[in-house]
Amino acid sequence: MAAVSLRDVRKSYTPELQVIHGVNMEIKDGEFIVILGPSGCGKSTLLRMVAGLETITAGEIAIGDRVVNNLEPKDRDIAMVFQNYALYPHMSVYDNMAYGLRIRKLSDADIETRVQKAAAILELGKFLQRRPRELSGGQRQRVAMGRAIVREPQVFLFDEPLSNLDAKLRVQMRGELQSLHRRLGTTSLFVTHDQVEAMTLAQRMIVMNAGRAEQIGAPLEVYAKPATTFVASFIGSPPMNLIPKDGKLLGVRPEHLEACSASEAMLTIDVDLIEPLGADIIVYGHIGDKDSARVAARLAADAKAQAGKLALRYAPQNVHWFDPASGKRIDS
Amino acid sequence: MVENRPWVTFFSHAILILGVLAVAFPLYVTFVASTLSLKEVMQMPMPLWPGSHLVENYSQALTGGTITGSRASVSHMLFNSLVMALVIPLGKMAISIISAFAIVYFRFPGRMFFFWMIFITLMLPVEVRIIPTLQVITDLKMNNTYAGLTIPLIASATATFLFRQFFMTIPDELAEAARVDGASPMRFFWDVLLPLSKTTLAALFVIQFIYGWNQYLWPLLVATDESMYTTVIGIKRMIVGGDSTNEWNLIMATAILAMLPPALVVMLMQKWFVKGLVETEK
Numbered sequence: 001m002a003a004v005s006l007r008d009v010r011k012s013y014t015p016e017l018q019v020i021h022g023v024n025m026e027i028k029d030g031e032f033i034v035i036l037g038p039s040g041c042g043k044s045t046l047l048r049m050v051a052g053l054e055t056i057t058a059g060e061i062a063i064g065d066r067v068v069n070n071l072e073p074k075d076r077d078i079a080m081v082f083q084n085y086a087l088y089p090h091m092s093v094y095d096n097m098a099y100g101l102r103i104r105k106l107s108d109a110d111i112e113t114r115v116q117k118a119a120a121i122l123e124l125g126k127f128l129q130r131r132p133r134e135l136s137g138g139q140r141q142r143v144a145m146g147r148a149i150v151r152e153p154q155v156f157l158f159d160e161p162l163s164n165l166d167a168k169l170r171v172q173m174r175g176e177l178q179s180l181h182r183r184l185g186t187t188s189l190f191v192t193h194d195q196v197e198a199m200t201l202a203q204r205m206i207v208m209n210a211g212r213a214e215q216i217g218a219p220l221e222v223y224a225k226p227a228t229t230f231v232a233s234f235i236g237s238p239p240m241n242l243i244p245k246d247g248k249l250l251g252v253r254p255e256h257l258e259a260c261s262a263s264e265a266m267l268t269i270d271v272d273l274i275e276p277l278g279a280d281i282i283v284y285g286h287i288g289d290k291d292s293a294r295v296a297a298r299l300a301a302d303a304k305a306q307a308g309k310l311a312l313r314y315a316p317q318n319v320h321w322f323d324p325a326s327g328k329r330i331d332s
Numbered sequence: 333m334v335e336n337r338p339w340v341t342f343f344s345h346a347i348l349i350l351g352v353l354a355v356a357f358p359l360y361v362t363f364v365a366s367t368l369s370l371k372e373v374m375q376m377p378m379p380l381w382p383g384s385h386l387v388e389n390y391s392q393a394l395t396g397g398t399i400t401g402s403r404a405s406v407s408h409m410l411f412n413s414l415v416m417a418l419v420i421p422l423g424k425m426a427i428s429i430i431s432a433f434a435i436v437y438f439r440f441p442g443r444m445f446f447f448w449m450i451f452i453t454l455m456l457p458v459e460v461r462i463i464p465t466l467q468v469i470t471d472l473k474m475n476n477t478y479a480g481l482t483i484p485l486i487a488s489a490t491a492t493f494l495f496r497q498f499f500m501t502i503p504d505e506l507a508e509a510a511r512v513d514g515a516s517p518m519r520f521f522w523d524v525l526l527p528l529s530k531t532t533l534a535a536l537f538v539i540q541f542i543y544g545w546n547q548y549l550w551p552l553l554v555a556t557d558e559s560m561y562t563t564v565i566g567i568k569r570m571i572v573g574g575d576s577t578n579e580w581n582l583i584m585a586t587a588i589l590a591m592l593p594p595a596l597v598v599m600l601m602q603k604w605f606v607k608g609l610v611e612t613e614k
Binding site for chain 1: 503505508509513515519524527528
């Protein structure tokens with residue numbers, strides 16, 4: 001296990017086309033870090049730079065106290081789990097897990113012990129002699145993780161490993177990943193575009209946008225104090241409402257809005273969409289004409305939602321202010 | 333389609349049976365002729381039931397060829413054909429899978445240039461470049477050698493292209509996973525690419541075996557010595573002139589012998605062959 005440092009890491013394919021604009025982060029030993037962002041924000045590129053599958057244009061990446069910029073992936077002591085699992089289709093589950101160890105010239109007995117141990121952790125014991133195509137998606141995912149575990153690396157790298165699974169399995173695998181990390185305590189970097197995965201798995205997360213780290217912090221901290229309008233509107237579902245007011249942007253989360261009488265109204269919306277979710281109801285509407293800001297409010301399940309004017313209020317402590325030009329948070 | 337129209341069924345079967353007859357009848361006549369004595373073959377019309385000279389004709393052809401025409405033994409021709417039909421596909425497979433590996437998995441200067449060079453040669457059939465090739469082989473004194481028979485036919489754009497297309501369908505992550513696992517490029521080639529290409533290799537082998545076996549024009553030019561005749565050339569050399577002097581029974585026996593190996597290869601490898609053309613193990 002080891003700490004990982006990213007020091008002003010940059011990546012450009014051509015001088016004009018820069019995809020990572022200097023990311024700085026110190027990842028502590030044993031930490032579970034999630035890199036979150038929309039597609040094309042450079043999050044996978046960043047992970048692949050740590051893995052050694054992409055070259056580093058500028059800056060430094062260190063694993064433990066070694067700068068790994070010029071090391072081959074195999075010499076970085078990392079293991080990676082790919083989005084499409086990348087299992088060797090012609091090898092049995094056992095051989096898939098053992099392949100990296102055989103190349104490292106471990107003894108057969110050692111390999112056997114390690115594979116059996118990983119198989120036990122991941123409940124793959126019954127499937128060791130099967131081929132990947134005879135397994136379900138969740139089982140393949142576990143084999144991919146097993147291939148990473150047997151190596152006993154310093155760092156696990158996960159590149160959207162759950163996005164090929166169906167919704168139910170994703171929730172289950174999320175739980176298994178958490179307990180796996182508790183058990184092994186290996187430093188992990190996990191790339192995803194799914195904010196729920198990020199919120200539930202991360203000890204700390206990096207929210208990325210267009211090649212920049214917009215915010216680094218613990219999930220609840222990022223949720224409670226988004227550093228930029230991008231983070232505010234990327235995290236939370238529906239995202240934070242951003243309403244222009246007094247030359248600034250007022251941010252308030254849908255769950256912090258409540259219906260009230262017209263006299264107490266802090267804002268009034270013209271409701272045009274109602275989504276009853278069972279546990280609560282989400283209403284959407286513009287605050288003025290069609291071009292004005294659109295606001296979503298999460299109301300209690302028993303609220304009487306109907307199209308037309310709806311008066312809403314919020315508590316002052318739940319308000320965020322942003323600078324409309326830079327998008328940065330204004331702390332009062 | 334589930335349809336129950338007896339006339340359509342009858343009609344389609346009739347056409348299929350006619351088709352089978354059109355292909356099978358000449359083969360049958362060839363076989364019958366190879367079992368008759370020369371005198372019986374020359375009768376008008378030729379009998380359509382197998383005669384009693386099967387063993388005699390075949391052993392004569394295998395050991396001594398024809399009596400009036402070429403006297404080269406067919407067994408030696410079969411051996412020459414086999415050398416050609418094995419060396420050509422094996423050589424092609426070896427060269428083209430490695431060049432496709434280089435083109436798909438390595439970034440080197442002029443990569444696309446070389447790919448297009450290879451690709452453009454697809455447009456030039458052997459016949460177009462046969463005179464210069466023959467000149468080169470003659471200058472290198474490779475006439476009447478196995479090397480001269482096979483090497484010019486080994487370089488193959490088709491197979492390189494086939495493997496390139498196959499490698500492009502293999503997800504990049506597989507190569508990256510192998511890299512993270514610590515496999516060197518050649519190790520990745522042996523441990524992952526080659527096993528995945530098994531069915532493609534098998535299909536290519538069958539196609540190229542038949543291609544090598546059926547070569548006519550090239551051996552006709554290069555193999556001028558009797559000991560280097562392939563079976564296909566042998567048949568041509570057995571036909572010496574006017575109809576009456578040809579020993580059609582022996583020629584037909586040779587023709588049957590020439591047909592057997594490709595048929596056997598196709599039958600034995602059919603399962604693999606079809607697999608390689610229709611599906612890939614990914």
